[in-house]
Amino acid sequence: MDKSRIKDAFQKTRQEGRAALIPYVTAGYPTLGMLAPLVRALEAGGADLIEIGIPFSDPLADGPILQEAATRALAGGVRVQQILDVVSGIETSVPLLFLTYVNLVYRRGIEQFIRDSHEAGISGLIIPDWPWVESAQHQAWAHDHDVALIPFAAPTSTDPHLDAIAHGHGFVYTVSVTGVTGARTTVDKGLAPLVTRIKEHVSLPVAVGFGISTPEQARETGRIADGVIVGSALVKALMEDPDHAPAVAERFVKGLRDAL
DSSP states (O other): THHHHHHHHHHHHHTTTEEEEEEEEETTTOGGGGGGHHHHHHHTOOOOEEEEEEEOOOTOOOOOOHHHHHHHHTTOOOOOHHHHHHTTOOSSSEEEEEEOOHHHHHHHOOOHHHHHHHHHEEEEOOTTSSSHHHHHHGHHHHHHHTTEEEEEEOOOOOOOHHHTTTTTOSSSEEEEEOOOOOOOSSSSTHHHHHHHHHHHHHSSSEEEESSSHHHHHHHHHHTTTSEEEHHHHHHHHHSSSSSGGHHHHHHHHHHHHHHH
């Protein structure tokens, strides 16, 4: 796959008059062998793009649910090369994205990690702890290798930061609240002004994550943003019935997609 698949996915959902649905799963949870069936289930449920989290021992942006999933995956012996091998064998019509942390990227070598991700079929990389001023130095190289380095925005983002990420690719991963990931009961009242402010600086689609857990919240967020990202609530559902993870994932995502 290549990064243009991301643009195509958002164009398709815009033409359909709805926000893109972007679910997240942790590679290796419940098992690495379930990753391919999970991705297929997410696609069948109506996902427009799919985030695959690479487990890391110190995931600073992750709340307790995603930390637990990463811990269990690592305890099961899951490593980056194994994930790349599995992902490279997944056939899907939707763009796949890696969410990872910069230590894992540095350990492999930045250009090597980007190249390996592209060869495995990954269209974009989401790296929460990689400062934009550093990752921007590799934007052109990643662009040439058909991988989008996804920029972040948050309620604390300055206007200069928003101007800088306007040169990014894929979409803007927008953190709806300050803090870590995790299901929340309401959509933050500051989300609409935040998305409006981002769009004043950036022409990329704006996708919102951190805290969306119910179909109602997905619908409300989808009226504001171009994309809706759901991670913790989905992984929590998988934890409640790990033996039937693909079926659980498809049913959960279908509920979100129907709401959108």
